[in-house]
Amino acid sequence: MTRHRDQSIYLIGYRGTGKSTIARELAVRLGFDCIDADDEIERRAGKTVSKIFSEEGEPAFRELESDVVADLCQLRHYVVALGGGAVMSEVNRTAVRLAGLVIWLKASVETLAERLAADEATPDRRPNLTAAGGLSEIETILATREPIYRSCAAFEVDTEGKASSAVVDEILKRLE
Numbered sequence: 001m002t003r004h005r006d007q008s009i010y011l012i013g014y015r016g017t018g019k020s021t022i023a024r025e026l027a028v029r030l031g032f033d034c035i036d037a038d039d040e041i042e043r044r045a046g047k048t049v050s051k052i053f054s055e056e057g058e059p060a061f062r063e064l065e066s067d068v069v070a071d072l073c074q075l076r077h078y079v080v081a082l083g084g085g086a087v088m089s090e091v092n093r094t095a096v097r098l099a100g101l102v103i104w105l106k107a108s109v110e111t112l113a114e115r116l117a118a119d120e121a122t123p124d125r126r127p128n129l130t131a132a133g134g135l136s137e138i139e140t141i142l143a144t145r146e147p148i149y150r151s152c153a154a155f156e157v158d159t160e161g162k163a164s165s166a167v168v169d170e171i172l173k174r175l176e
Contacts, residue, residue: 008075009032105159
């Protein structure tokens with residue numbers, strides 16, 4: 001971790017992989033601050049991600065997201081939970097790779113669907129990204145995103161069936 005001490009850590013992955021939870025726990029263990037990019041987007045917009053999508057459209061959301069990512073890349077000693085689609089933009093990918101260490105959190109399609117269905121905030125905060133929604137949406141989106149996540153991340157951590165503390169332990173071990 002010595003070489004990353006003066007940088008930030010960026011967690012990427014599909015919604016439901018545990019980025020926000022892991023970011024909070026990892027930050028505490030490292031003595032870093034923590035920020036969730038979607039929370040910052042909502043704070044700046046004064047509305048939820050779903051409302052931004054429905055009222056202004058995805059392009060407006062992605063523009064605001066890129067502004068937030070650029071600002072977050074100026075921070076040091078942070079663990080940043082990025083939105084699932086943030087690194088689909090080449091500008092954002094380049095920014096986070098230059099600003100710090102990028103870690104991809106992943107889980108199976110079935111687990112992601114279960115986690116999202118169990119999350120009461122999902123309908124209000126996370127808009128469907130395809131007409132289908134559910135398992136079909138996750139499979140479709142992951143088919144596009146996984147190669148991007150893989151190319152962007154220094155390493156990946158599978159969150160499947162693991163407590164958040166075990167995921168954080170694994171990350172810390174990889175950072176040594």
